[in-house]
Amino acid sequence: DAGITQSPRYKITETGRQVTLMCHQTWSHSYMFWYRQDLGHGLRLIYYSAAADITDKGEVSDGYVVSRSKTENFPLTLESATRSQTSVYFCASRTTGGLHEQFFGPGTRLTVL
């Protein structure tokens, strides 16, 4: 049972480059989320998706885009990376329903030079 996987686990890129972070879950959970984790800020929501082809912005969505053509995949793209996007990115998922427990992937540590 793989759960949620993220790739790559570590990425170094340069300012202005496009970067895509991958997220794959094997549970067929309807909801998927992208968070970024920064020192002193905890986790902040970037984007979420309630189902395939349904996505919406979170608290810190500027500079990011997502897509969800299949239930199991939820890639996050930095269109033109900036140094302020250096962070650890976590993907999460949960089932439909009221319990809201989320399951997290292992994270991607992204460094923008």
Added chain:
Amino acid sequence: AQSVSQHNHHVILSEAASLELGCNYSYGGTVNLFWYVQYPGQHLQLLLKYFSGDPLVKGIKGFEAEFIKSKFSFNLRKPSVQWSDTAEYFCAVNGGSQGNLIFGKGTKLSVKP
């Protein structure tokens, strides 16, 4: 707006000491509360959760938390910490408008052997 406050940024304890980490939330609806733990270099794992019923919730690894509705609090406790409890601890509440969790900024726990 919904929010979560964790009072302690960094807590340092010796092994066998008792632990209490504070968490206060602001949310007007029905609350689901969570404590997640993040061991160094790893992803977030669920420690315990409260949905309803008994306000004293027991989780994994000897942790427990008490929901006090009148104080909007959900403090995490452990009677005797171990070196292996060194990690960062996040309190979270449901209530994000996108079905996401709202996280506190985290408390780093360092346990000295």
